[in-house]
Amino acid sequence: MHEEIIMAGFGGQGVMSMGQLLAYAGMLEDKEVSWLPSYGPEMRGGTANCSVIVSDDLVASPIVTDATAAIIMNKPSLGKFQDVVIPGGSLFVNSSLVDEKCGREDIDIYYIPANDVADEIGNSRVANMVMLGAYIKKTDIVTPDSVINSLKEVLGPSKAHLIPINEEALKKGAEFI
Amino acid sequence: MAKVFERPKSLTDKPFHYCPGCAHGIVHRLVAEVMDELGVQDSTIGVAPVGCAVFAYDYFNCDMHEASHGRAPAVATGIKRVHPDKVVFTYQGDGDLASIGLAEITHAATRGEKFTTIFINNAIYGMTGGQMAPTTLLDQVTTTSPYGRSGDREGYPIRISEMLSTLEGVAYIARVSVHDIKNITNAKRAIKKAFEVQLEGKGFALVEVLSTCPTNWGMDPIEAFKWLEENMIPYYPLGTFKEVK
Amino acid sequence: MAKVLMKGNEAIAEAAIQAGCRYFFGYPITPQNEIPAYMAKKLPKIGGTFIQAESEVSAINMVYGASGAGARVMTSSSSPGISLKQEGISYIAGAELPCMIVNIVRGGPGLGSIQPAQSDYFQATKGGGHGDYHMVVLAPATLQEAVNLVMEGFDIADQYRNPVMLLGDGMLGQMMEPVEFSAYEGRDLPPKTWATTGYDGSRQRNIINSLYIDPKALEEHVQKIYEKYKAIERDEVKVECYNCEGAEIIVAAYGTTSRIVKKVISMAKAEGIDVGLIRPITLWPFPYSTFSEWADREHVKAFLSVEMSMGQMVEDVRLGVDGKRPVYFYGRTGGMVPHPDAILEEIKRIRGDV
Incomplete structure (x- = not known):
């Protein structure tokens, strides 16, 4: 098993933390992982992306050049990253914010209205978790439990009340697969 | 017979290398006497500069x-x-x-670092051969202000004590001179105060000592002390600029 | 101890704390800002001191003061900031003081970019500041290795009374990987009898100094330092040889670039091309003899230095190979990272040549 994922969107969409959670969950399952952010002078509002590798083998380069999957949270990111996915890979598009379709036929494409789903369950900020839920359902790379355990570690006891809604978001996302 | 005058313990036996009429020797002695009187020789760590006092580590009998x-x-x-x-x-x-280290002294002062600075102001670069200092007076001739310092061309002399005394972290700042016995006594009192302020943990302390450089001023020692009194003190008034009680 | 997922910069800071570093002086610059932030948060809680200095120049001189006073001390910065620290580093080397300096390298020259680069190789390994001196330069490729090298680096600094630089890059500083902080078995270190702790007459006065006005005395002092460097060159070289046995072409790469090269090696293998990697872990002392030994092997036809620079380490690779095999260079610079495909292309081109 060797997954190389690109996650991309606007700053503030939880792109970085989604990637960190996936890497964290992979580590909890004793897999080899890396997380690499894009970093730039813009602190907020710019485009953000990160590369995550989850693998049974040691991670050589943390840079993802041939992605097995991409999670696209906004429109500019679709144009930028749809071609990075290798044939046979998968693309997850946040259709709440991206009205374009990807024309590729050699990859699996899922359109998930992540913001709408997140709003339905009561917190627009868990749109990232909806996408992550779909991704881990499709690839089976880590279990939802590992993601939730990672989230518990990251949030700490003071924000434990946010766990159920995140769990719900992962589940809703999985239903799109 | 009781000795009434001896070398402070806080000075080594090494003879000073300073020029005749240079006040570094006087100020070194005052600092050492204060260290002796406060009984801090064994707990003092000094920092020597680059300049004429570069060898101060050979003279102060401490780390x-x-x-x-x-x-x-x-x-x-x-x-x-x-x-x-x-x-x-x-x-x-x-x-x-006051020139290359202005950022360091300013920020140490504003952080209220609890150490003492002895600042020798003789209005010229000594070791490198008499160049203009930030404290060189207007009209003063140096090798790099050969036509006399002009405010238009070289800018104005900087008053460090006044400037630093505006900073919150500063506990004590005084300007003194060593051109005669009375002033030397005052200078020692100020230096002692600046060490006591440190011992009491009050904050940053600095004593600016107006000093001479007969060699680069082109004067004999007596003329130099007279020049200091007549020219430097009017621009750099003596006194205590800040004292946190 | 369990693995934790950490950002490179934070892992480096935590490793320093675990190595006993309690003093940190720094100044903000991207992409190393997580190091001072981590230190500012943690050090006051464990009796340590963090100061955001007024400049990199001041920060390195605070290091000089704290190290001379006997403390384990660190500073970190990125390329332009390291340039500013060079004066202080020269004094620290001249006064024979131990300390850890972290350089999370970004593109240059000048203000350059904030993306990862390896164009500070010369500055790190060939001096940087004035005078005859060297830093020990450690170049980790993974965060775990960065953690281990920070811990050992403090000991190397103390053992030889010499500054040690951890040379990373923006990618290493910003990425996250699992790391484990297992107890580091420290070296046996001599007591710091030279430190300024107050002179009470029970020992010689301690003077932290790099001024030797008599040229004969300065020459003797520098020669003494170079005796120390000989011992470092003999005992402290660290290098990884990967897949070199049977390799036609050996790539030289360090840090982040070496990780990309490992990917290239598996890509090449899939096409039936045997490529090896010599990865210097200490950039100074440089593993010259490792290159010389592999250059003697019949199966090795050529060397290729891959760097995120216009070709700096390649000069040391040439010294090591010593004309026995051709040495090629491929690099990207300015914050651009070499693409595995481009490196493989270069390898194929060299194969055609030789």
């Missing part, structure tokens, strides 16, 4: 650091933070402190 040009306050910060229970002082000239 010493030699700093790079202007950086003595940063070095002293490092030392004092490691040894908050020790007495730390820097000894710096006007080029070192």
Whole structure:
């Protein structure tokens, strides 16, 4: 098993933390992982992306050049990253914010209205978790439990009340697969 | 017979290398006497500058650091933070402190670093051969202000004590002179105060000592002390600029 | 101890704390800002001191003061900031003081970019500041290795009374990987009898100094330092040889670039091309003899130095190979990272040549 994922969107969409959670969950399952952010002078509002590798083998380069999957949270990111996915890979598009379709036929494409789903369950900020839920359902790379355990570690006891809604978001996302 | 005058314990036996009429020797002695009187020789760590006092580590009979040009306050910060229970002082000239090291002295002062700075202001660069210092007076001739310092061309002399005394972290600042016995006595009192302020943990302390450079001023020692009194003191008034009670 | 997922910069800071570093002096610059932030948060809680200095120049001189006073001390910065620290580093080397300096390299020259680069190789390994001196330069490729090298680096600094630089890059500083902080078995270190702790007459006065006005005395002092460097060159070289046995072409790469090269090696293998990697872990002392030994092997036809620079380490690779095999260079610079495909292309081109 060797997954190389690109996650991309606007700053503030939880792109970085989604990637960190996936890497964290992979580590909890004793897999080899890396997380690499894009970093730039813009602190907020710019485009953000990160590369995550989850693998049974040691991670050589943390840079993802041939992605097995991409999670696209906004429109500019679709144009930028749809071609990075290798044939046979998968693309997850946040259709709440991206009205374009990807024309590729050699990859699996899922359109998930992540913001709408997140709003339905009561917190627009868990749109990232909806996408992550779909991704881990499709690839089976880590279990939802590992993601939730990672989230518990990251949030700490003071924000434990946010766990159920995140769990719900992962589940809703999985239903799109 | 009781000795009434002897070399302070806090000075080594090494003879000073300073020029005749230079006040460094006087100020070194005053600092050493204060260290003796406060009984802090064994707990003092000094920092020497780049300038004529570069060899101060040979003269002060305590642990010493030699700093790079202007950086003595940063070095002293490092030392004092490691040894908050020790007495730390820097000894710096006007080029070192007021020109290349202005950022370091200003920020050490505003952080309220608990060390003492002895600032020798003789209005010229000595060691490098008489160049203009930031404290060189208007009309004063140096090798790099050969037509006399002009405010238009070279800018104006900087008053360090006044400037630093506006900073919150400063506990004590005084300007003194060593051109006669009365002033030397006052200078020692101020230096002692600046060490006591450190021992009491009140904050940053600095004593600016108006000093002479007969060699680069082109005067004999007596003329030099007279020039100091008549020219420097009017621009650099003596007194205490800040004292936190 | 369990693995934790950490950002490179934070892992480096935590490793320093676990190595006993309690003093940190720094100044903000991207992409190393997580190091001072971590230190500012943690050090005051464990009796340590963090100061955000007024400049990199001041920060390195605070290091000089604290180190001379006997403390384990660190500073970190990125390329332009390291340039500013060079004066202080020269004084620290001249006064024979131990300390850890972290350089999370970004593109240059000048203000350059904030993306990862390896164009500070010369500055790190060939001096940087004035005078005859060297830093020990450690170049980790993974965060775990960065953690281990920070811990050992403090000991190397103390053992030889010499500054040690950890040379990373923006990618290493910003990425996250699992790391484990297992107890580091420290070296046996001599007591710091030279530190300024107050002179009470029970020992010689301690003077931290790099001024030797008599040229004969300075020459003797520098020669003494170079005796120390000989011992470092003999005992402290670290290098990884990967897949070199049977390799036609050996790539030289360090840090982040070496990880990309490992990917290239598996890509090449899939096409039936045997490529090896010599990865210097210490950039100074440089593993010259490792290159010389592999250059003697019949199966090795050529060397290729891959760097995120216009070709700096390649000069040391040439010294090591010593004309026995051709040495090629491929690099990207300015914050651009070499693409595995481009490196493989270069390898194929060299194969055609030789």
